[in-house]
Amino acid sequence: MVNVMAKGITKIYKSRRKEVVALDNVNIDIHSGESFGILGPSGAGKTTFMRIIAGLDIPTQGELYFNDELVATSNKLVVPPEDRNIGMVFQTWALYPNMTAYDNIAFPLRSLRMSKDEERKRINEVSEILGIAHVLNHYPRELSGGQQQRVALARALVKNPSILLLDEPFSNLDARIRDSARALVRRIQNELKITTITVSHDPADIFSIAERAGVIVHGKLVQVDKPSAIYSSPVTVEVARLIGDLVELNGRVEESNNKIYAVVDDFTFPINKVAANNVRLGIRLEDLKISDEVSLGDEWVFVGRARVKVSSYSSGLFRVTVVPPSNDNTEIVVMVDRPFDVGREVNLFVKSGKVLVFP
Amino acid sequence: MSSKPGRVNPTVKAAIHQLVIIIFVVIWLIPIYAMVINGLKSNVAVYTTPVLIPPSSPTIEPFQAVWSSLSRPLLNSLILVLPVAFIATFLGSMAAYFFYMLSNSFSRVSSFVSNFLFSLISLATFIPYQATLIPLTKLIADMGLLNTYWGLAFAFFIFYMPTGALLMSIFITAIPPRIIEAARLDRGSDWRIFYKLVFPLSLPGFISTLIFNIIETWNNFFIPLMLTTTPNMRLIPVTVQSFTGGYATLYNETFAAAFIASMVPLGIFIFLGRYFIRGLIALGTGGKGV
Numbered sequence A: 001m002v003n004v005m006a007k008g009i010t011k012i013y014k015s016r017r018k019e020v021v022a023l024d025n026v027n028i029d030i031h032s033g034e035s036f037g038i039l040g041p042s043g044a045g046k047t048t049f050m051r052i053i054a055g056l057d058i059p060t061q062g063e064l065y066f067n068d069e070l071v072a073t074s075n076k077l078v079v080p081p082e083d084r085n086i087g088m089v090f091q092t093w094a095l096y097p098n099m100t101a102y103d104n105i106a107f108p109l110r111s112l113r114m115s116k117d118e119e120r121k122r123i124n125e126v127s128e129i130l131g132i133a134h135v136l137n138h139y140p141r142e143l144s145g146g147q148q149q150r151v152a153l154a155r156a157l158v159k160n161p162s163i164l165l166l167d168e169p170f171s172n173l174d175a176r177i178r179d180s181a182r183a184l185v186r187r188i189q190n191e192l193k194i195t196t197i198t199v200s201h202d203p204a205d206i207f208s209i210a211e212r213a214g215v216i217v218h219g220k221l222v223q224v225d226k227p228s229a230i231y232s233s234p235v236t237v238e239v240a241r242l243i244g245d246l247v248e249l250n251g252r253v254e255e256s257n258n259k260i261y262a263v264v265d266d267f268t269f270p271i272n273k274v275a276a277n278n279v280r281l282g283i284r285l286e287d288l289k290i291s292d293e294v295s296l297g298d299e300w301v302f303v304g305r306a307r308v309k310v311s312s313y314s315s316g317l318f319r320v321t322v323v324p325p326s327n328d329n330t331e332i333v334v335m336v337d338r339p340f341d342v343g344r345e346v347n348l349f350v351k352s353g354k355v356l357v358f359p
Numbered sequence B: 001m002s003s004k005p006g007r008v009n010p011t012v013k014a015a016i017h018q019l020v021i022i023i024f025v026v027i028w029l030i031p032i033y034a035m036v037i038n039g040l041k042s043n044v045a046v047y048t049t050p051v052l053i054p055p056s057s058p059t060i061e062p063f064q065a066v067w068s069s070l071s072r073p074l075l076n077s078l079i080l081v082l083p084v085a086f087i088a089t090f091l092g093s094m095a096a097y098f099f100y101m102l103s104n105s106f107s108r109v110s111s112f113v114s115n116f117l118f119s120l121i122s123l124a125t126f127i128p129y130q131a132t133l134i135p136l137t138k139l140i141a142d143m144g145l146l147n148t149y150w151g152l153a154f155a156f157f158i159f160y161m162p163t164g165a166l167l168m169s170i171f172i173t174a175i176p177p178r179i180i181e182a183a184r185l186d187r188g189s190d191w192r193i194f195y196k197l198v199f200p201l202s203l204p205g206f207i208s209t210l211i212f213n214i215i216e217t218w219n220n221f222f223i224p225l226m227l228t229t230t231p232n233m234r235l236i237p238v239t240v241q242s243f244t245g246g247y248a249t250l251y252n253e254t255f256a257a258a259f260i261a262s263m264v265p266l267g268i269f270i271f272l273g274r275y276f277i278r279g280l281i282a283l284g285t286g287g288k289g290v
């Protein structure tokens, strides 16, 4: 039960000639027992942030508090990593290569000096849940990537940490195990109320385990909110892209009949008033529809006639690319529940109020 | 298969590699070969046959002749060199780990102290040890340790523990740092991290360093020369040296003595050589070879 608060955390790596600003004035209050997600493109500073929380790195500026206790400040480690009770799954797992999976998981417990029986009980329990009970006497090099990742997860969980840091913890698991691993982390986190911070490239991870998420871009924390709120109202196109698939278009702002539209070739998208002549539009795939009908009810707004350019299929849905008749390069992807023949014309609709507008 | 221009046929390439290796091996083996065959020559033959030609009637007399004067120094060297080299290398590894932790501690003072001490140590290992022998001898004499195992051990420690620390620090930095960080998060004490992770993971490096230290200590001539005077305390290099020089040098006996003296380092290298190589490979792959 630890609350993690970062105040103005900045991290600058200086190498011989240039400086890299890995974190730029990050302010965040992660509540005690909360499951927090961190999303961001590669090189944004996600791992750096985790390392500073773990105490493996120090901020160049700013302060870090656990439960209002100062643990790190400008260039100074106040509480060393071994006293922070942190369970961490490293992006590279960092298993002890000279020890079996069992001894890897037992390593943190031996530091706690518990009885051998208790130790065995805990290890069996966690490895049963993670499905690694049968590989406990294997060495890391004898394990698959997914198994190594689960051993790393077991090693982090077994010591009942007060903070759990997961750096891309599911990246090497196949889809089925990934779902159960997510469920497991969520369950343990829920039951034990461990403050958990999960870094991921994959929005699915964030949706499935984070109550709140922060988006880091170029070292800046640009948005903090519920994952669904970030999804539906991202602050920038980049954030929008990170948290889900998106059709992006450039539009010209026009007004007619007291309504504002963004015009893209033959299409007109209804938008709210903006103070710009040209805008960037983002539309989630599920907010677009094509149909032969002329109207789909109040919820859907007609955008224009479109021609089917490509038609393909993925997991239960047909993925259709349509273009405006006058411009073959303005491609819009629509997910539909039945196939459409290439070359034919259809009506394109957008869900009202769902067009994201970025300057 | 058409061979592209500028690319050497793999067979030719392999043959060239083999040839180069053979040349090196031969160069390396010539002295050993010369020691053995000349040690097997009689007093007359050693003067009348060329150095690289084996004797027509080999005899083990030279070996027998030198054995009586070599057995005690050989024993002294064994008693002294193996434990001293081992302990020096082990303490050196611990020192290397200590410096590693110190320089990663984020404290400016600690990193400074670490870098300073480490530079000092490196400097110390680069100074020719002969230059420091006079004050060292005086120190040992003042401590009343001349002509003792302890005096010799102390002197060897002074020179070879820093060498151990220096070499081991290279091997330790080859361990992926995340592993040590993970162990710190798992609350491993410094000692536990050292003997459960750092030591086993740098074992090939440790053995390389150990071999290096054994050979250096074994062959060290000046330290025992200065610190011992009684025949009973003599070490092997000094004794071997006593067979050369003077008017009536018996070359066959010199060769025999040299061969006996080099058997121990040679044997160690042959037995542990693959670890030596493995240590070097571990360095090249950044510790991934573990």
Ligand SMILES: Nc1ncnc2c1ncn2[C@@H]1O[C@H](COP(=O)(O)OP(=O)(O)OP(=O)(O)O)[C@@H](O)[C@H]1O
Residues within 6 Å of the ligand: A013, A014, A015, A020, A021, A022, A040, A041, A042, A043, A044, A045, A046, A047, A048, A049, A091
């Ligand atoms: N020890 C270091 N020395 C110098 N630069 C560093 C160091 N560690 C990280 N950086 C730089 O800081 C920036 C942020 O790195 P970080 O590892 O935090 O990114 P990330 O968001 O975790 O990326 P990824 O998703 O690829 O893991 C990068 O530009 C990286 O090159």
Ligand SMILES: [Mg+2]
Residues within 6 Å of the ligand: A046, A047, A048, A091, A167
């Ligand atoms: Mg990272």
